[in-house]
Amino acid sequence: MTMSRRQALAGLSLAALPLATLPRSAQAAGYPDRTIRVVVPFAPGGNADLVARILCQRMGERLGQTMVVDNRAGAGGSVGAEVVARAAPDGYTLLIGSNGPLTVNVLLQANLAYDPLTAFRPIGIANRATHVLVVGPARPPLTQPQTMAEFLARAKADPGGMGVGTPGAGSAAHLTLELFNVAAGIQTNHIPYRSGGALVPDLIAGNVPAAMVELSSVLSLHRDGKAKILAVAANTRASQLPDVPTFAEAGVPNFLAASYVGLLAPAGIPADVEARLASAFAAALTDDLLKTRVDESGGVVVTGPDTTPDGFATFLREELGRARRAAELAGLKPE
Template identity: 45%
Template structure:
C-alpha cells in the first residue's frame, strides 16, 4: 500500500499532470467532455455548438458531447450546470439571453450568471439588423425614424416572441430613437419573417442567417446593422451608430463557462483550444455557412460584456415593461 501511494505521488508531480480530485490519473482531458446547451436540439445555438464542438474534440483529443437541456428560456440547463462537479468534464455553452436578460424576465431564477459560473470566453457572434418591407418608404434609418414620428403608433415590427433577443433589439431602438413602434410577437422568427415579406408587418429586427437570403432575393430591405461594425456580407449597410443612433448595439453572442472551482490549468487548456479553433479557416467557414461569425474573447472581456449588457437589458426590460411568455 505504501509503495502504491509513493507511485501515485510521483505520478501527480510529473510535468503535464493536473490533479483534479478523483480524476488526477493523467493529463487533462482523459475522457469525453459534456457540453450542456440549454436549448432544444436543432436551434441556432445548438447547430453552432455542434460545429464548434467537432473541431474542439479534434484539438483536445477527446470527444465533446452535446447535452441539450432546454426549458425556461435557457434557465433549466444553466441551473443543472452550476450544480455539476468542477472537474473540467462539464462546460456550459449558451447565448447571451440566459446570461444577461433572464434575471429580469423570470422571478424564480435559481442562479446568478455573474456569480455562479466561471467565464471562459466568447466563441462566436450572430449579428442582428433592422430590415423593412420594400413597401415602407424609407431607405435609411433616419427616414424610418421620420416616418415613425409622423405616424406614431401606426408602424409595427415583428419578433420571435416577447422577451426574445429580436424583441429586445426593437425596444432598445425605440428608446434610443424616441419612436413609437407597435410590437407584434410571433411564435418564432420564421413566421414573423413570412409576414414581413408579405407586408403584414412593416419592420423587423432580425438575425443575419434569417435575413440575408431574403435580402439577396430583394424581398426585404436592410436599413442598418445593430452590431458595432458593418458585416462583410453587407458592406454597404451602415451600423446604427453610423446612422445617427449611438448606444443601440444588439446581437447574439455565444460563450462557454466552467463550474465555479474548476482548476485554473483546466480552464486555461479549454480557453487555449477555443482560441485556436476561432482562428482556423475551416471552422470559420463552417460557422459562416451556418450564419455565425467565429470569434474569441477571453474571460475578462466576457465578464465585462455580461456586466454591461445586464445593465443595458435590465433598463430596456423595465422601461418597456417586458414579461416572459
Template identity: 40%
Template sequence: MLKAFSRAARAFGAAAIALAALSAPAAAYPDRPITLIVPFAPGGSTDLVARIVAAKMTELLKQTVVVENRGGAGGSLGATAVAKAAPDGYTILMATVATHALNPALYKKLQYDPVKDFAPITLLVNVPNVLTANPKFPAKSVKELIELAKKEPAKYAYASSGNGSPLHLSGELFKKMAGVDLVHIPYKGSGPALVDVLAGQVPLQVDNLPSSIEHIKGGRLVALGVTTAQRVPNLPDVPAIAETLPGYETYSWNALFAPAGTPPEIVKALHDAGVEALKDETVKKKLTDATAVIVGSTPEELGEFTKKEIEKWTPIVKDSGAQID
C-alpha cells in the same frame, strides 16, 4: 492458523488494490462525449455558432461535443440546467447576452446567478443584429419605416426571439428612439420567428445577423439596417440604424461557460480547444461569412466582460419596463 492466514491474505490484497487505485493516474479529460447546451431553439445564430465551433472542438478534444438545444424562458432554462450540472466538464453552456446580462434584470425568480454559478471559459464571438422586413412590406429603409409607423401607429408588428430577449430590447430601443409604436410578437427562438417573417405572417423582425444573412443576400428578406454603430463588411450596402437614429447601438455575443467549481485544468482544456477552434481557417470563414466577429478571450477576460455587460444592460431593461415573473 490457515483461516488467519487467509484473512490476512485477503486484507493484504484489498489494501494492495486500494493503493493501486490511489496511485493510478486519473482518466484523461475528456473520456466521454461533452454536451454543449444551446439555451434556444434550433436555427438561430447561437445555434449556428455552437454547431460550427462544436464540430472543430470535437476534432481537437477527440471526443464528440454534442449540441443540445434546450430553449425556453429567454435562455434561462438551459442556463439553469448547466448551473446545476455536475462540475466535471461534461455539460457546458453556449451563453449569450440574454442568459448572462438580461435575464438577471428581467426575471424576478431566476434560478441561477450569472457570476457565482458559472466558470467562464472563453468569449467566442460578438454578433451584430439586423432589422429586416418581408420583401412585400412597403418600407425599404429605416426612414421609410419610421414614416409609415408614425402615420399608422400600432398597425405593424415585429417578431423577436422572445420577451426580454436582446432582440426584443433592440426593438424596444428602436421604438423609443424613433418615437413609433410597433407591436412586439415574441417567439420561442429566432428560428421560428424567422420562418413566419419569411412567410409574410409578420412583416418585420429584429434578428441576429448570422441567421438572416443568407436570406438577405438571396432577396428573401430586406435588411433595413444593422444594429451596430457601423456598417458590417459582409453587407456594406446595408446602413446602420444609427445613420438614421444617431446613438442607436445593440449587439449580441456567444461565450462558453461551465458550472462553477469545474476544476481549473478542465476549464483550461475547454478554453484551449475553443480558442484553437476559432483559429481554424474553415471555422473562421464560416463565422465571418455569417458576420460574427471572432474574439477568443481568456476565462478571466470573460469574467470581467460579463460583469460589465450586467452593468450596461440592467438600466436598459429597467427603462424598457420589461419584467417576467
C-alpha cells in the same frame, strides 16, 4: 524491523492524504482523461448547436479527448443551463450559452435556479450575430420605408404608429428594440410573435411593416429582394452585406446589439483546467470551417478580449446591465 499495524494504517492514511488535500489545480494535472460533455440548451439544428459541434470537434482534437454535444432544450435555455450550474466543477461538463439563458431569462423567469454571473466561469465568446432593422417589400400597395431616415421620419411623425415585430416579448431582439426607441428618440409599436419563424412570413407578406431580428434570420430574404435590411447594429458593416449601413452611419450613433454564443464551465473549475480549455477554445476559433459556417449564417467569429475568460466575464456583466435597462423600458418583470 517489523512495521506495526498502527504504523501501517498511519502510512496508508498519509498516502491518501495528499490526493484529498491537494488543490484542484494539482489534481487536474491529467485533464482531460475522459469524455467531456458540452450541454447545448436548445434543440439540434440552431446556430448554437452548429457552433457547438464544430467547437467540440476542434477542441477535442486539441485536448486529445472526445467532446460530445448534449442537447437539453427547455424554458428558453434555462433547463440546460441549470444542468451545468449544478454539475461538478471539474471541466467535464460545459455549457454553450447565449442571450437567453445568460441574460434574458434572469429578467423574465422569477424562479431561475441559477445566477448567470456566479454559477459559471466563462471561457470565451465564439460568435456574434448582429441585430438588424428590416422592412418588408416595397410593392404596391405596400409602402414600407426604404431607408433608416425614412423610417425615423415616419416614426416621429406618428408616435406608436410604426409597427415593429420581434421573435417574442422579452426576446433579445425585443430588448434591442426598446433601446433603439430610446437611442433614436422614437416610439414604435412592438408586435411580439411566437418565434422568428412565425414573424418572417408576415414580414414578407406586409402584415407587419418592420422587424428587429438577428441578421441570420433575414439574410437570405434581403439577398432575394423579399425584404430590405435598413441597418446593422454593429461597429462596422457586416461582411455579408457591405452595402448596408450601420445604425451609426444611418443616423443612430453608438447603437450596438447582437446575439452571442459562448462557452462556459461551472464556477470553481481548477485554474489549470480553465487554462487548457481557454487555449483549446482560442485555437478552435481560428478554424476555417467554423468561420465559413458562421459567416453563412449571418454571424461573425469573435476576436479580441471577449474570447478570453476574463473578457467574457466582463461582457456578461455589462450585457446584463444593458438588458436590465431595456427590460425596465419595456415594463418587463419576472413571472
